[in-house]
Amino acid sequence: MDGQELPPGVxxxxxxxxxxxxxxxxxxxxxxxxxxxxMLWLMWExxxxxxxxxxxxxxxxxxSAVDTLLVRWLRELLYLHEVHGFVYRGATFxxxxxxxxxxxxxxxxxxxxxxxxxKGVTYHGLEVEQENGRWxxxxxxxx
Amino acid sequence: xxxxxxxxxxxxxxxxxxxxxxxxxxxGNMRVDGLIYADRKLMEDIRGDQAIQxxxxxxxxxxxxxxxxxxxxxxxxxxxxxxGVAAFDPEAGGVVSPGGVGYDINCxxxxxxxxxxxxxxxxxxxxxxxQVMRDVPAGVGSHYKSFRLSAREVKQVLEEGARWAVARGxxxxxxxxxxxxxxxxxxxxxxxxSRRAIERGxxxxxxxxxxxxxxxxxxxxxxxxxxTARRLRLEQGTVTVFIHSxxxxxxxxxxxxxxxxxxxxxxxxxxxxxxxxxxxAPLTSPEAEQYLGAMYAAANFAFANRQIMAHRVRExxxxxxxRPWTELNFDLxxxxxxxxxxxxxxxxxxxxxxxxxxxxxxTRAFPPGHPDIPDMYRDVGQPVLIxxxxxxxxxxLVGTEGAFEETFGSSCHGAGRRMSRRKAKRSVRGRNLxxxxxxxxxxxxxxxxATVAEEIPEAYKDVAEVVDVxxxxxxxxKVVRLQPLGVxxx
Numbered sequence: 354m355d356g357q358e359l360p361p362g363v364x365x366x367x368x369x370x371x372x373x374x375x376x377x378x379x380x381x382x383x384x385x386x387x388x389x390x391x392m393l394w395l396m397w398e399x400x401x402x403x404x405x406x407x408x409x410x411x412x413x414x415x416x417s418a419v420d421t422l423l424v425r426w427l428r429e430l431l432y433l434h435e436v437h438g439f440v441y442r443g444a445t446f447x448x449x450x451x452x453x454x455x456x457x458x459x460x461x462x463x464x465x466x467x468x469x470x471x472k473g474v475t476y477h478g479l480e481v482e483q484e485n486g487r488w489x490x491x492x493x494x495x496x
Numbered sequence: 497x498x499x500x501x502x503x504x505x506x507x508x509x510x511x512x513x514x515x516x517x518x519x520x521x522x523x524g525n526m527r528v529d530g531l532i533y534a535d536r537k538l539m540e541d542i543r544g545d546q547a548i549q550x551x552x553x554x555x556x557x558x559x560x561x562x563x564x565x566x567x568x569x570x571x572x573x574x575x576x577x578x579x580g581v582a583a584f585d586p587e588a589g590g591v592v593s594p595g596g597v598g599y600d601i602n603c604x605x606x607x608x609x610x611x612x613x614x615x616x617x618x619x620x621x622x623x624x625x626x627q628v629m630r631d632v633p634a635g636v637g638s639h640y641k642s643f644r645l646s647a648r649e650v651k652q653v654l655e656e657g658a659r660w661a662v663a664r665g666x667x668x669x670x671x672x673x674x675x676x677x678x679x680x681x682x683x684x685x686x687x688x689x690s691r692r693a694i695e696r697g698x699x700x701x702x703x704x705x706x707x708x709x710x711x712x713x714x715x716x717x718x719x720x721x722x723x724t725a726r727r728l729r730l731e732q733g734t735v736t737v738f739i740h741s742x743x744x745x746x747x748x749x750x751x752x753x754x755x756x757x758x759x760x761x762x763x764x765x766x767x768x769x770x771x772x773x774x775x776x777a778p779l780t781s782p783e784a785e786q787y788l789g790a791m792y793a794a795a796n797f798a799f800a801n802r803q804i805m806a807h808r809v810r811e812x813x814x815x816x817x818x819r820p821w822t823e824l825n826f827d828l829x830x831x832x833x834x835x836x837x838x839x840x841x842x843x844x845x846x847x848x849x850x851x852x853x854x855x856x857x858x859t860r861a862f863p864p865g866h867p868d869i870p871d872m873y874r875d876v877g878q879p880v881l882i883x884x885x886x887x888x889x890x891x892x893l894v895g896t897e898g899a900f901e902e903t904f905g906s907s908c909h910g911a912g913r914r915m916s917r918r919k920a921k922r923s924v925r926g927r928n929l930x931x932x933x934x935x936x937x938x939x940x941x942x943x944x945x946a947t948v949a950e951e952i953p954e955a956y957k958d959v960a961e962v963v964d965v966x967x968x969x970x971x972x973x974k975v976v977r978l979q980p981l982g983v984x985x986x
Contacts, residue, residue: 367916369545370570395734418703421759435637435745442866451748464907469917470636470706472599472748476755476772493574495599495748496707496917 363391559590569912575773602798606831635943657796685789697746702804706986792830861895884959898970
């Protein structure tokens with residue numbers, strides 16, 4: 354990124370038309386948190402600032418596999434931002450397995466709009482894997 | 497003609513057929529051959545990413561007929577390459593894939609022309625651009641504060657498309673004759689569009705959005721075919737307006753919703769996917785019927801979106817110039833979609849077949865005489881609108897018999913990116929882009945100059961090279977070149 358360091362564990366991928374990232378973390382919870390922060394960073398090109406949203410939002414999502422679950426998690430956060438102006442700030446997980454997430458998400462009302470919008474979180478090149486105790490994900494967004 | 501050569505790209509065998517055609521012979525799980533239109537120079541760019549593999553992946557889908565095609569502006573997308581065309585036969589198990597249409601359903605362009613003199617247009621360009629920027633919301637999440645449709649109204653838009661806008665005073669009946677499919681695809685099913693999609697669409701009809709979307713004021717800088725240019729009313733020096741946008745958040749949500757539906761359907765129907773973003777269902781399945789209904793509804797939203805923006809641009813000109821837009825003969829030349837899947841009849845192996853033709857980053861380019869071309873253009877062929885990057889030029893072509901025979905009546909859709917957004921931004925460090933565009937004689941307005949940095953001319957292939965390949969390969973015919981005077985970016 355120009356003049357800004359990406360959050361820890363997040364690397365931007367070069368893609369001709371779209372934008373992608375790889376994310377690494379020691380736990381699945383942190384992978385989901387870092388993926389959320391990384392996605393927002395790629396949209397704002399910096400850490401999002403603003404005033405805290407008054408209430409947390411409960412999220413309950415299911416999927417057939419952990420990679421699909423990550424896509425749904427990110428999509429849900431994009432939707433909350435676009436429609437409700439609620440920007441992810443952090444999450445407390447009640448449950449996070451390969452197929453289910455139950456979380457309380459805290460958010461921000463961002464001071465500035467993002468630099469770019471993501472039309473969608475794609476399945477293209479999607480990977481989530483655990484190797485030597487570390488989680489690693491690759492996600493590509495449609496711009 | 498260059499000598500045919502063979503090579504391997506990422507283990508895919510490719511053979512050059514002639515100066516503008518590269519064959520990916522059927523191999524692995526491919527059911528048909530792939531074919532890419534490019535000269536040697538463009539092919540070097542195309543080899544630089546995963547577009548060729550993606551053209552081959554599409555060739556693996558059930559029921560594909562003819563060839564999986566990549567236009568000269570083809571580049572790496574998700575699932576289908578951007579610049580890809582593929583047709584599927586329902587009677588041969590053919591499928592429909594949301595990834596073959598894209599998130600921005602019916603992203604497309606429309607071109608208007610007016611009788612304003614070039615001298616006056618140049619003199620008033622700052623005022624015109626300022627007014628357009630005031631009147632048409634652009635940028636990330638662009639929306640109207642005081643123009644938010646109810647859910648019921650959105651459903652009417654999904655059904656009626658551009659006609660909904662015209663009925664409410666945004667444009668004229670004559671506009672509808674100059675839009676692909678009359679500005680409304682039949683078979684739209686608003687009941688198959690999710691509440692979320694409608695919610696996302698409510699404040700966004702009539703907005704540009706961000707990314708590569710734009711409104712551009714320009715003029716006819718060069719005429720290649722005087723008679724056809726006259727028929728399109730695009731004579732030398734004519735002032736024009738290009739509008740590029742799509743179905744905004746509503747379309748993105750429809751694609752998102754149906755990707756999941758199609759992933760399940762693909763599993764149930766035993767379809768092996770080389771890329772999950774190619775999730776699809778047989779055209780005869782209920783899932784396909786639902787998706788097509790929802791996708792056509794989103795396409796109609798896009799037609800209405802461009803119709804409202806076009807009208808607001810006309811009003812902006814009228815305001816600045818102190819003359820009604822009708823007095824300026826501010827008419828729509830044509831409006832074409834870049835991202836859709838439509839039922840069309842094409843000949844395959846000598847037999848006419850009803851096919852679902854996917855165009856993702858590709859333009860319909862029907863030849864003279866085709867019944868789907870409006871009367872006023874039927875003898876010259878369908879106008880094909882090809883915007884370039886924001887600093888150089890754009891082109892207007894017409895469809896040809898060659899396109900109908902080889903590419904299911906399709907042509908390219910633009911310049912095609914050659915540089916990632918990250919690389920583009922890195923390359924503009926320390927440069928004053930506003931000044932650079934001023935030196936080129938282009939007034940730039942932007943919701944964010946970060947978008948302009950990503951969209952610099954060198955981030956794209958030279959659209960003149962792309963269009964030359966289309967013209968020389970016979971899948972489109974050049975009519976005029978347009979020069980930009982002012983650009984509004986999201």
